[in-house]
Amino acid sequence: MPTATEVLKKEHQAILKMVEASEAVAGRLRQGEKIRPEILNTIQEFFQIFADQCHHGKEEDIFYPLLEARGVPKTGGPLGVMFDEHEQGRALVRRMRQASEAYASGAESSGQGWGQATEEYATLLRSHIYKEDMVLFPMAERVLSSSELERVAEDFEKLEVEKMGAGTHERLHAKMARLLEEVYAVK
Numbered sequence: 001m002p003t004a005t006e007v008l009k010k011e012h013q014a015i016l017k018m019v020e021a022s023e024a025v026a027g028r029l030r031q032g033e034k035i036r037p038e039i040l041n042t043i044q045e046f047f048q049i050f051a052d053q054c055h056h057g058k059e060e061d062i063f064y065p066l067l068e069a070r071g072v073p074k075t076g077g078p079l080g081v082m083f084d085e086h087e088q089g090r091a092l093v094r095r096m097r098q099a100s101e102a103y104a105s106g107a108e109s110s111g112q113g114w115g116q117a118t119e120e121y122a123t124l125l126r127s128h129i130y131k132e133d134m135v136l137f138p139m140a141e142r143v144l145s146s147s148e149l150e151r152v153a154e155d156f157e158k159l160e161v162e163k164m165g166a167g168t169h170e171r172l173h174a175k176m177a178r179l180l181e182e183v184y185a186v187k
Contacts, residue, residue: 003149005137011055012129018046019122021183026115037104040114042179044096050172056086058156070143078136085128092121
């Protein structure tokens with residue numbers, strides 16, 4: 001059974017793949033290339049559903065509260081920073097959604113807005129993931145026992161089914177794989 005930090009790190013790798021793909025698309029938009037609106041929408045949806053609802057949901061509903069209960073400070077501490085960055089990310093994903101909707105409606109100039117929000121989100125996520133992987137998760141592995149980390153991973157699975165429905169995680173990964181193929185195949 002994987003531990004909570006192993007689950008979250010694995011999800012970080014999937015998120016970073018989509019960050020790279022989003023930056024590639026943003027670069028194409030910046031160069032004036034026309035992109036299928038579905039690509040913008042799929043990337044934004046992935047960040048909204050997988051990165052935020054699924055991944056950040058696990059952290060905010062289960063992982064962070066347990067760490068706080070074990071003495072990791074929220075206010076003025078690492079957990080507060082993580083929560084703040086989640087909120088910043090949500091605002092950027094909303095901007096991406098608004099821009100992708102406008103782009104799909106024919107406002108091609110909104111592709112630049114999508115690209116800007118995407119690049120800001122990519123910068124935020126890379127920094128956020130680094131802090132979690134290199135600071136918060138090692139801290140968690142010191143304050144939580146191995147059995148607790150395994151139990152939290154089990155709780156993650158339950159939360160995922162309750163919040164998103166059975167099989168959603170797998171469907172999102174399949175959708176991500178198709179999108180990555182398309183983004184990197186289209187030149």
